[in-house]
Amino acid sequence: DGVAILPAPQNLSVHSTNMKHFLMWSPVIVPGETVYYSVEYQGEYERLYLSDVWIPSSWCSLTEKTECDLTEDITATVPYSLHVRATLGSQTSAWSTLTHPFNRNSTILTPPWMDVTKDGFHLVIELEDLGPQFEFLVAYWRRESATKEHIKMVRSGGIPVHLVTMEPGAAYCVKAQAVVKAIGRHSAFSQAECIEVQEEALPL
Amino acid sequence: GLRKCLISMDTHHLEESFQEIKRAIQAKDTFQNVTILSASETLQSIKPSDVCCVTKNLLAFYVDRVFKDHRELNPHILRKISSIANSFLYMQKTLQRCQEQRRCHCRQEATNATRSVHENYDQLEVHSAAVKSLGELNVFLAWIAKNHQEISA
Amino acid sequence: VPCVSGGLPKPTNITFLSINMKNVLQWNPPEGLQGVEVTYTVQYFIYGQKRWLNKSECRNINRTYCDLSVETSDYEHQYYAKVKAIWETNCSKWAETGRFYPFVETQIGPPEVALTTDEKSMSIFLTPPEKWKRNPEDSSVSMQQIYSNLKYNVSIRNTRSNRMWSQCVTNHTLVLTWLEPDTQYCVHVEAFVPGLPRPTRPSEKQCVRTLKDPSSEFKVK
Numbered sequence: 001d002g003v004a005i006l007p008a009p010q011n012l013s014v015h016s017t018n019m020k021h022f023l024m025w026s027p028v029i030v031p032g033e034t035v036y037y038s039v040e041y042q043g044e045y046e047r048l049y050l051s052d053v054w055i056p057s058s059w060c061s062l063t064e065k066t067e068c069d070l071t072e073d074i075t076a077t078v079p080y081s082l083h084v085r086a087t088l089g090s091q092t093s094a095w096s097t098l099t100h101p102f103n104r105n106s107t108i109l110t111p112p113w114m115d116v117t118k119d120g121f122h123l124v125i126e127l128e129d130l131g132p133q134f135e136f137l138v139a140y141w142r143r144e145s146a147t148k149e150h151i152k153m154v155r156s157g158g159i160p161v162h163l164v165t166m167e168p169g170a171a172y173c174v175k176a177q178a179v180v181k182a183i184g185r186h187s188a189f190s191q192a193e194c195i196e197v198q199e200e201a202l203p204l
Numbered sequence: 205g206l207r208k209c210l211i212s213m214d215t216h217h218l219e220e221s222f223q224e225i226k227r228a229i230q231a232k233d234t235f236q237n238v239t240i241l242s243a244s245e246t247l248q249s250i251k252p253s254d255v256c257c258v259t260k261n262l263l264a265f266y267v268d269r270v271f272k273d274h275r276e277l278n279p280h281i282l283r284k285i286s287s288i289a290n291s292f293l294y295m296q297k298t299l300q301r302c303q304e305q306r307r308c309h310c311r312q313e314a315t316n317a318t319r320s321v322h323e324n325y326d327q328l329e330v331h332s333a334a335v336k337s338l339g340e341l342n343v344f345l346a347w348i349a350k351n352h353q354e355i356s357a
Numbered sequence: 358v359p360c361v362s363g364g365l366p367k368p369t370n371i372t373f374l375s376i377n378m379k380n381v382l383q384w385n386p387p388e389g390l391q392g393v394e395v396t397y398t399v400q401y402f403i404y405g406q407k408r409w410l411n412k413s414e415c416r417n418i419n420r421t422y423c424d425l426s427v428e429t430s431d432y433e434h435q436y437y438a439k440v441k442a443i444w445e446t447n448c449s450k451w452a453e454t455g456r457f458y459p460f461v462e463t464q465i466g467p468p469e470v471a472l473t474t475d476e477k478s479m480s481i482f483l484t485p486p487e488k489w490k491r492n493p494e495d496s497s498v499s500m501q502q503i504y505s506n507l508k509y510n511v512s513i514r515n516t517r518s519n520r521m522w523s524q525c526v527t528n529h530t531l532v533l534t535w536l537e538p539d540t541q542y543c544v545h546v547e548a549f550v551p552g553l554p555r556p557t558r559p560s561e562k563q564c565v566r567t568l569k570d571p572s573s574e575f576k577v578k
Contacts, residue, residue, distance in 0.1 A: 216551075237407050239405035346553070
């Protein structure tokens, strides 16, 4: 009945960076034909309580691509089982399941991009907009007293945020790390950036 | 006390997931004169020291009963319920650590509050009860957000 | 006089517009009745109670809104409302809202913002938004008393450098020092509750100019 003639996709793997999760697999090659793929997932809840339930992914039902963005589906910090199958006309392959369930707490967190500027004596930082789950821990200090580090939590990226009112003539340095409370982890710090402040204007 | 068993969680995401299914789920609930959580006015009168226990009990109510009793065919709604269910599972694990350190003690008031929720649930046919409880998730989420917020800086 | 139900099309887009717990039911007239003198009657329901209740001030009204703030003032409860259109002996079926939960769904209005400046600094004074109250003489309740983790996002634009930056604060006074003298700064503020996704309403933009620096012309090296 044409069910398992088509080979199942192989080499499943998940690539996850900054809480964006992609399932990838090797293509099923049928010369001269377009093969489509469908992905389903099962969270730990379904595995424990509704083991027969697999949920169709948001974006990957009968897709030609050999990767699937599961970011909107993997939304809890629990293990998710993932499987994919191929379809060609009436032929459908068996499901191919990821060897180990994926947990988003294994995502790679990269140091955030940041733009450190000043408006007069005001130190301003704009951080990379990585999405609503990200906050940023920003450390800043006067270059000449590097030991005295100040910390500020910045709730979101994509908007310029006031860090500190600087003292005339001083130089300030800043570094930042991305924080994801939902998985209890943070990235490494970014490279520090320093900025000089003008002296206060002298009377003419 | 209140701050000992804080579960740092993504209420924003949970609330968004619920908002996406609220209208569809609540529209299936035709018994407007009956409530499950809301009837227990006691939810509003839970003392800080009982917050951890009531949270743990209501998470179990949803995980062990509601999500299991509700069978959803619409894939979009299914995904959102799955998202909430798996988040509740994670919160249970977090609270489990509190339990082990005996900071989630259950007093009689907390147990009574939970019992009245189960009793309300049992008054209805199971699928109606599950749909109604899903429709009242916003009451539970608002109560969690109110009682589990960190002390603002 | 009982009317023939279903003789008219229902009102449409029936929703609650809720800001700081002022809860106003609003709707659009039924389609296809332009020029017809339609009136409306409203009822409301407290989720978990037994019966639909009349809103006497909104019986046979011409307008397409009805203030139900009094009836929905217990913001920990949830509510429904419905409206029907009436014209002569005909009336529509009821048009009903979804379940309305003021505690979660009310929009947080902007705080009151007062600004003072001198040559190089600006003080921003915030007064928390006030919860709707039944009578003007009733004592005021701040939205901060309902949402204890209410925060403010203060946005400041230096119109000379055209730079904009923001600050998230919880207290009600923010002093910005070391500003540029004789420069216009524009400010707007929005109040928000972390954790609950709800639309916010920024305050009107207000602009003030820092004073001239009497001792010198301020010159940036």
